[in-house]
Amino acid sequence: MSTRISSLELKTPADLLRARQMCTLLGRELGLEKQDQIRLASAVSDVGRNTLDHARGGRVEFWFRDERELAVLVRDQGPGIADPEAALQGRSLAGVSRLVDALRIDSAPGQGTRVWLVKRLPVTARVPDSECLLRLQLAVQRTLPPTAEQELRDQSEQLLQLLESAAQRERELQRLNLELEETNRGVMALYAELNERAENYQNLAELKTRFLSEVSHELRTPLNSILAISRLLLDRTDGDLSDEQERQVEFIRSSAVALTQLVTDLLDLAKTEAGKMSLRITEFDLEDIWTGLRGMLRPLLTGATQLIFDDPPPLRLRTDERKLNQILRNLLSNGLKFTPEGEVRLRVLSTENDQLVLAVSDTGVGISPRDQARLFEDFTQVDSPLQAKLHGTGLGLSLSRRLAQMLGGRLWVESELGTGSTFFLSIPVAIGAAPALITSTERQSESVVLAVEPDNDVLLAYKTALQPLGISVQQARSVRDARRALQLLDPVAVLLEVLLPYRSGWSLLAELKHHPLTRQIPVAVVTDVDNRAKAEELGADVFARKPVDRAWLRNWVSQLPRPAGRPHLLVIDDEPTARYIVREALNDSPYLIREAADGAVGLQMADAAGPAAIVLDMEMPQMDGFEVLRQLASQPHTKTVPVIIHTQTTLTPEMRKRFPPQVVDAVSKSAAAANGSHHALVQALARAGLNWGIGE
């Protein structure tokens, strides 16, 4: 066992002194006699001085060797000695060799010199164990504190190292920066390309719409002629027809009718896409629809399939009758088409919460999950042996869904291959009237214009201008306020002053027009800043300099469509602060946020308005979270809404097991409070499929 007890650098005469002191100290601690301590120290001193003189310094190491020896190694990287043996005989080393028990020199020219000085410990001395040696090492460190010079040297060396590493880091940063710049250029190029493509698609979509509407118009004229003339022929206006001729003309006529239907569908589709189709809202009884459909569909019936109309509950509707009719006719005729044998049934599932939910179910071939996903796309036709035989445009369902959306409702399907399909249609019972449930909360649902405008006088001008239209004005004084207001309101339009405290209105404009969910909100930039070009570049719908002309403003606002309903989040929580926290967390989201202070109201709102996601508290006084979840899951159109649990309680695995599949995540309230971050909540919402916009 050889242990190095200590070592020190030998650079100055002061180091030599330390080496000498170390010799004495170690000699004493290891039981060397006083005389021998001095002998060894003297020897080390002499050899060390040589090292200083000839090699400009080196190291001194102190070893304990198991032959009970204290050995001192003095080594250097100097020029070395040509003949170590001769050096040993020399006058100075000869004296040194008399002081120690063994002296050995390893050296060669150019390879430095290693001198071992060995002193045997007396037999009376106890042999130190490793613990003792460790203590010795510590003692050495304590008793020989570094000299000021040594310390200074160490510090400057450390400083140099630090400087070097800092320089290296800087070089690294520069390199990274370059790389980032490079990447950035790439991204910019990509963006440009994407923009270009988006524009192309936009153009293409417009072209398609125009093409559809023009073609339909062009087709309808000759088709109408065919229909009219075949009717003339069948009416025998120009003389009699033979039986054969009559049958042929009947064929011509029925083909023309089918073609007309297709053209009408196409035209409707083009109209909805161009946003030109308008609603003609009337009041009527649900019963009327039933009667109409019965009459219309009777001719389609074949012997093998039954068409069943379950009697509807008495219900007065206020919506577009023709469009509702069209949707149901489409669904029913589709059902009949794909049900060679069995039944097709129309029934009312629910009329609760001012929402009419209808189901058209058949016992036909069914639709595979893959097909379900693209069922509502234009010109989609499901591959099936039946389809090959049947004619269709593939437009019916896509048109139906769009019509349903126009009526403020939704259309969705559940189906299993081989057992049949059920199409669900959910529409508000009354369009235009404020749904009672939403007003029962803190929200305003009347038409409102958001004025991002710090000046109260201007605001007053807006208010007086828009009052006659029955439109109220909500003020926001900063971008931050505006964002908050946009969470709560679905405004008819935004009037934006660009000069705002903290942050300019341009950023808000860019933000609004950037995100697909807020893009359709009309924005009027009304400002003192004369920069029409920038406003238009960022997507402002109109630009006006102050003072604004009231008549103009009234005109502009009055021709705007009423908002169709932006996707919203529903927060069900009895604590106002918790609701506030969620609102804060979603500060920069484009979603509307609706709040319910208890489970029952929350359920009604979820049922009525179809939120994009629900943030749900677990512990509420009247109805707890589990009950809300249970009821959500029991309704066909709320059981797919993603739910995020936002709770104070620690969720046990058992509790988690009770969650229905629509629960996508659970976020602890206390965790968010502890680290002050809403990150978890935001992430959970992203997981729930909420699109944060490209900026995130």
Place this chain on the structure above:
Amino acid sequence: MERIPILRMGSYLLVTVQVDMHDQLAQQLQEDLAVKIVQTGARGVLLDISALELVDSFIGRMIGNIAATARVLDVATVVVGMRPAVAITLVELGMSLPGVQTALNVELGMELLRDRLEETVFNDHFPE
């Protein structure tokens, strides 16, 4: 820069090495002492090394040099208080400090110096 103090006592200089002497300090002492001898016209130097635990060949040589320098300046030097271990080590190193007067302690060293001085005076008065 630390220095070893040189004290004047009448016509003698007293040097007491109280610290572990390193090479530069020894060299410095040699120079300081020569200057001081000339400045004061001292007649004898008493070098007390009783605090030195170790005298290696270099310091041994320095002591020799100090004594030689003093002698050239016609000043007697007495090294006093050498520890036995130091003495043994010096001998083993092959250094017997030729030309250096030694005494066991300061008192004996003073006596020695005084004797030498009287002797010189006597010799001055009664030349052979």
